Amino acid sequence: MQPMISAENLRKTYGTLVAVEGWTLDLYPGDIFGFIGPNGAGKTTTIKMLATLIQPTSGSATVNGIDVVRFPREVRPYIGYMPDAFGVYDDIKVWEYLDFFCAAYDPPKESRPEIIERVLTVTDLMEKRDAYVQTLSRGMQQRLCLAKCLVHDPKVLLLDEPASGLDPRARIDIKKLIARLGALGKTIIVSSHILPELADFCNKIGIQERGKLLVSGDVETIVRQLQPTRQLMISVRNDDSAVTRLLETLRDHPLIEKVTRDTDTPYTVRVAFTGNVEQQAILLRSLIAEEHPLTSFAESAMDLEDVFLRVTTGKVH
Amino acid sequence: MTTKVAPSPIDALLRRFPGLKQFVANPIVIRDLRAQMRGSRSYWFMGGYLLLMGILAVSGYAVSTGQSLNPLTYGGDRPAFNIVDAQGKLEGFYYFIFITLSALITLIAPALTAASIVGERQRQSFDLLVTTPLTSGHILIGKLMSSIAFLSLLLILSLPASALCILLGGATLADVFRVYFLLAVDSVILSAIGLFFSCAVPAPLLATIWTYAAVAGYFAATYVAGAMSLSGSTNNFSMPLAPGLEIAWLNPVLAVMPVMNGEGSSLALLTRMVLFLGIASLIIRLLLTASTYRLGLFGAASGPSLRKQILLLTFVTVAGTMYSAASHVTMDMMGYSETQSFTVSSTPILWVMIFPLAVAMPFLPGLFVPATGADAPPGAVANAADEPSRQRRIVWNRAFHTEHSGSMPFYLLWVSTALLGAVIGASFRPGFLSFLSGILIAGGFYAICVGFLIWTLSRLAGSMVTQLSSARATAFALLIAVAGLPMLVLTMGQSSWETNPLTSLWILSPALATDHVGAFTESLVRSGMIAACFGVVAFVIANGISANRRRSARPQA
């Protein structure tokens, strides 16, 4: 299959400052790529290069097989770009705003009202159709911007921090919306500072710092790669002797690196387990067979914050 | 079920010629007009404007004719009616209305576009525009057309006041039509100036200030040029089409002036209007291309086109000036100078021949510096280092490319155009042939020598400084120093420096030697030789510096 977005050694410098370097990535239809990095990592610069807004210093990129540097005009119909900061025009209504962008893509004139209706429905802005753009709240403007990205039904969406400045509910809404668009087969790049925000709907992530893509790939693989052990939390009935017996049993297990009694939750043991899911099931079965009075056996949530902090060094330009 | 709607003729036309879409159904115009014409604000604005024009018309009439429009006071003991006096007063009224109108247009037109692009940038909505398939052409023409729409509204709303002029007899219908046409075209030029600065300047307030400064400059330049060419052509009977009105009309105030009787038939006027439209559209096109260039959208290469247009405009200017100069000479030959109160000598023709070159010369290095290739972007420098021969080679077929080698041929074309214009102009002179052989050889020599000097100076600047803008500034300063400083030395303590042999140190001196026609060719040769000497020195230094630089840049193995 041909990659929808393909970048090869993209590099952008501003004077002596290297904003992006050695950026190589392939994304396929349906991929949602979470693009994470601290401030100044070069996320916006990268996205702008893919969006034909700035010219890479060197390297190449294609969207739908078309060279971004050589044929920017041909690439533009395939991308929907949402900048991290954007302004809206005064004195113009929501539908007129969308009509303007729609007209810019030059579809048959009769189809425009239908398209506007569709994107308004998708972004849940139908009741604001006749409101003035400048009266919308920040979150609504964000959704409006997403709506304008959709008027030409692009194959690729480049979303630069679409969830920043939104309340938790709006964040969830926009994430659901992005996941839905991904399910429709669009290739999406979403940037953010916060990894957990992206992990639940992205199938690929990349962590960038100081212009370099430190790691990228499937979410599972990356987390595995960076965190080779699983954290298991095993609780037993309120009984100190049961806890002691459990600790002894686990200490001898070959696949367990470390066992500690958890200090936060009573009668709970924290286990660093190096096996896979099947071996984890076998462990549970054996514990039950040995008649430990288990009340819970759970894998603690992947601590992506930890992953992020481990990968990045915190240095900025 | 969907019903198929047959495409309208306009749709069919647009499908056939997609380029037309910039002008018809431009989304930017639709959006701007929607925002501008929204709600009661536009009614208030238009109402206020109409009221203003009304008040101006009535008070202007009262002031300039000394009469009130009030029918109650109109009758009664009227003073004796003097028809000549009344005619003069009505003309005063005409001036009052139309000069007010042109002043309003001059002030409003640039403001409409001065904030357009820079405003989008400030508002951070510009990136959204750029990622759509709209081209720079769509964006710029859209902005210009929204401004035109608004300006035509202003012109239409002023019709009642000018209708009063016609009704009262201060002007004819044809006058008013002509003035409206000229004002409309001028306002587009002014808007295009605003648009250019909107693209070129990073802050809205600064863009507005620059725009008004440039409009003031444009106004002054067209006023002077217009007044000069009018005085040249109004007394000229031998050449009915000597440039005059076309140039004057570029100025919004001169455009509303009534046309003198001597200007010829209405057919001649119409021809002049077509010529004017041609010149104006060249200027507008140049401004739009320059805007595209400054907009700097990646994917839009406008540099080559910009160069071609500068070349074309130079040619038109030089040819026009020559033509008008030639008309002086023809008068001279026909013996008008004896009968006229002013004297026509052959001096002006030489002046106008040299003038465009002399004025533009200091700015040439700016165009020329990239030719040296010393300031290419990092990647390009790496390539140039791989292939050193590319750095210096003049690639003729790249005259109109934006590449680093592209400027040299452009410059030479520029010089030859100017020279060609000069020769054409000189061909109208009496004793042309003997003059021609002299000027062709001496002038060609001079042009080549000065061209060489400019080239070496910019090479020198390019070898000293790597940043493009600083290199241009350095080249500019160097040329000013070489060309201008000797004059400073000469003028100190020398009252009659024209006779001083040291004058030829000043490489621009041919322009000043024009008073002594005989000495002109000689002066050209002398100045050319001196320019060439300076050039050789600069060339040697430049090569020394860049060789030094290459040596220090070589990796220590």
Ligand SMILES: Nc1ncnc2c1ncn2[C@@H]1O[C@H](COP(=O)(O)OP(=O)(O)OP(=O)(O)O)[C@@H](O)[C@H]1O
């Ligand atoms: N136009 C510019 N001129 C000079 N430097 C720039 C320019 N744009 C970006 N930079 C620099 O490039 C680096 C990367 O910036 P970029 O905006 O891409 O980071 P980012 O990852 O989007 O950061 P954030 O999370 O804060 O949005 C920064 O150090 C920034 O200062």
Ligand SMILES: [Mg+2]
């Ligand atoms: Mg950013």
